Amino acid sequence: MTDNTQNPILRVKNLTIDIPTATGTLHAVRGIDFDLMRGETLCIVGESGSGKSLTSLALMGLLGRAIRPQADVMDFERTALLEASPKTLRSLRGARMSMIFQEPMTSLNPSYTIGDQLMEALLIHGGTSRKTARGRAIELLQKVGITAAESRLSQFPHQLSGGLRQRVMIAMALMCEPELIIADEPTTALDVTIQAQILRLLVDLQAEMGMALILITHDLGVVARIADKVAVMYAGALVETGPTADLFAAPSHPYPRGLLNCIPLPGKPDRCETGHYCGHRALPRGGGLGLHLPHQM
Amino acid sequence: MLSFILKRLGLAFLVAVTVSLISFVLLYLSGDPAIALAGEGASSEDIAAINVRYGFDRPMVVQYGAWLLSALTGDFGESYYFKMPVSSLLAERLSVTMLLGLCGISFALVTAVPLGVLAAMRPNSIIDRFALLLSVAGQAMPSFWFGLILVVIFSIKLRWLPASGSSTWAHFILPTVVLGYYAMPAIMRLTRAGMLEVLSSDYIRTARAKGASEGRVLFKHALRNAIIPVVSLAAVQMGFMLGGSIVVESIFALHGAGFLAYESISRNDLPTVQALVLIFSMFYIIFTFTADVLNAWLDPRMRSA
Numbered sequence: 282m283t284d285n286t287q288n289p290i291l292r293v294k295n296l297t298i299d300i301p302t303a304t305g306t307l308h309a310v311r312g313i314d315f316d317l318m319r320g321e322t323l324c325i326v327g328e329s330g331s332g333k334s335l336t337s338l339a340l341m342g343l344l345g346r347a348i349r350p351q352a353d354v355m356d357f358e359r360t361a362l363l364e365a366s367p368k369t370l371r372s373l374r375g376a377r378m379s380m381i382f383q384e385p386m387t388s389l390n391p392s393y394t395i396g397d398q399l400m401e402a403l404l405i406h407g408g409t410s411r412k413t414a415r416g417r418a419i420e421l422l423q424k425v426g427i428t429a430a431e432s433r434l435s436q437f438p439h440q441l442s443g444g445l446r447q448r449v450m451i452a453m454a455l456m457c458e459p460e461l462i463i464a465d466e467p468t469t470a471l472d473v474t475i476q477a478q479i480l481r482l483l484v485d486l487q488a489e490m491g492m493a494l495i496l497i498t499h500d501l502g503v504v505a506r507i508a509d510k511v512a513v514m515y516a517g518a519l520v521e522t523g524p525t526a527d528l529f530a531a532p533s534h535p536y537p538r539g540l541l542n543c544i545p546l547p548g549k550p551d552r553c554e555t556g557h558y559c560g561h562r563a564l565p566r567g568g569g570l571g572l573h574l575p576h577q578m
Numbered sequence: 579m580l581s582f583i584l585k586r587l588g589l590a591f592l593v594a595v596t597v598s599l600i601s602f603v604l605l606y607l608s609g610d611p612a613i614a615l616a617g618e619g620a621s622s623e624d625i626a627a628i629n630v631r632y633g634f635d636r637p638m639v640v641q642y643g644a645w646l647l648s649a650l651t652g653d654f655g656e657s658y659y660f661k662m663p664v665s666s667l668l669a670e671r672l673s674v675t676m677l678l679g680l681c682g683i684s685f686a687l688v689t690a691v692p693l694g695v696l697a698a699m700r701p702n703s704i705i706d707r708f709a710l711l712l713s714v715a716g717q718a719m720p721s722f723w724f725g726l727i728l729v730v731i732f733s734i735k736l737r738w739l740p741a742s743g744s745s746t747w748a749h750f751i752l753p754t755v756v757l758g759y760y761a762m763p764a765i766m767r768l769t770r771a772g773m774l775e776v777l778s779s780d781y782i783r784t785a786r787a788k789g790a791s792e793g794r795v796l797f798k799h800a801l802r803n804a805i806i807p808v809v810s811l812a813a814v815q816m817g818f819m820l821g822g823s824i825v826v827e828s829i830f831a832l833h834g835a836g837f838l839a840y841e842s843i844s845r846n847d848l849p850t851v852q853a854l855v856l857i858f859s860m861f862y863i864i865f866t867f868t869a870d871v872l873n874a875w876l877d878p879r880m881r882s883a
């Protein structure tokens with residue numbers, strides 16, 4: 282355990298998300314708990330449909346009107362997120378906690394320039410001048426490894442590749458120097474050749490800026506390298522949460538054990554098998570694991 | 579953006595030339611204009627005299643060239659029926675029609691777009707149902723009927739507004755409502771559908787994740803993208819209102835260009851009809867050009883098209 286006497290930046294107890302559907306209630310997330318300290322990295326792994334995205338959207342308060350998450354505790358610092366007014370939540374979003382989404386191709390507004398979209402969060406929260414915001418936008422574009430940053434500001438999303446757009450999304454999330462970043466499979470939609478670059482960039486920036494990071498990923502190699510804590514989600518529940526070293530050394534639940542066997546190691550036969558489970562209605566048939574296996578080690 | 583505008587301008591010019599040619603030729607195909615002018619029982623000398631006087635004996639190309647050249651200077655010849663220059667006839671009638679069309683489309687946009695946005699914000703709510711009802715009623719009720727109902731209520735019973743004429747702005751209120759009401763349903767449905775689609779898109783979630791206020795999300799991020807098809811629709815409707823406001827113009831005795839077109843066709847008044855067809859087409863071309871430019875300004879992806 283991280284020996285940390287200060288208060289956690291994020292505290293979640295018994296987070297439950299029920300989605301009313303035509304055929305009954307879908308228990309998409311069922312009572313998950315975790316804490317996150319300042320500057321800490323929590324990796325959430327788990328197959329597609331296990332509730333990872335819903336959990337992160339619930340933390341950001343972005344689930345929309347139809348879905349109401351419930352929890353005994355869901356605090357960001359001293360703010361109880363579920364009781365907070367929309368105004369309070371807005372003042373947190375983009376300023377102190379921000380999110381990077383899975384779909385870089387569609388997550389930028391096609392009608393506004395990269396510059397406008399980058400500066401927006403700072404102009405909403407920071408009360409800064411456009412000139413300052415512009416300077417900050419250029420600085421961050423350079424930081425995320427985009428060349429000719431200044432001329433990019435006047436470009437539109439459709440003029441950028443997927444990898445560049447995700448870099449822009451990362452820069453955008455960092456504009457107000459948030460204390461918490463939630464990255465939901467930030468590289469899944471990208472070309473394999475640049476996935477590693479983008480993840481490394483994210484991790485480097487996190488270390489540099491001292492933010493807490495929740496990274497949802499299928500890349501267990503990355504998890505082993507960067508996570509302070511790992512949470513394994515399975516059919517809406519957290520089946521294993523703990524310091525990375527413990528989890529990788531002795532996973533107690535059969536699902537994470539199966540997951541770990543999926544990491545191909547030299548000389549080790551590939552025994553990728555996570556077993557069966559039943560009872561979670563909304564999962565696709567065929568039990569696809571949705572795991573991204575690292576190509577080489 | 580500039581090269582886009584120039585390209586569109588060139589295209590609009592080509593369309594304009596084609597349209598002028600077609601409108602010129604089409605009217606000659608409708609029968610010998612000299613016979614039409616002279617009347618059924620005219621002698622061949624009369625017809626020959628008319629051919630010389632109006633220049634019908636010249637080759638078609640020369641006639642077209644001459645007609646186009648003078649049309650460009652605003653000279654559309656003399657009306658066969660009114661015996662006065664077509665241009666002064668048009669100046670008077672077109673201003674009424676233009677004013678009516680502008681008021682009509684503005685009324686439609688100002689009511690239908692907010693209604694569409696509200697309906698999309700709360701699908702299946704009372705507001706959404708009300709908007710649907712309004713648009714179904716709008717499509718189902720004939721405009722002469724709706725116009726007459728308004729006249730009965732507001733002019734005859736309540737005596738608030740004049741029933742006919744075009745001398746003051748008050749005369750335009752009822753015609754505007756009737757004309758605009760017919761453009762409303764399509765604009766509202768399109769706005770609603772566009773907003774529904776855009777509001778569920780990923781970039782709206784991104785805007786919310788930045789802490790954007792609901793107003794900012796709706797108007798800055800969503801409406802700007804949702805309104806793009808509405809702009810093209812409004813341009814077409816505007817063009818349609820100019821030529822198609824005959825019913826409304828007759829109900830309210832507004833002597834506009836729509837009514838003039840109807841009269842002139844039945845009187846075989848060739849120069850007037852030609853001028854009207856040409857001018858209505860030009861307006862259509864101008865409206866679509868404006869819509870294209872507006873859309874390119876709204877959606878940067880269109881600028882390279």
Ligand SMILES: Nc1ncnc2c1ncn2[C@@H]1O[C@H](COP(=O)(O)OP(=O)(O)O)[C@@H](O)[C@H]1O
Binds near residue numbers: 302327331334
């Ligand atoms: N808006 C929604 N309405 C109904 N069901 C949903 C909605 N969003 C997600 N779900 C369901 O909830 C489950 C968890 O989804 P999600 O959190 O996106 O999974 P993950 O990100 O782990 O792949 C899935 O079975 C999905 O089908």
Ligand SMILES: [Mg+2]
Binds near residue numbers: 330333335
């Ligand atoms: Mg997901």
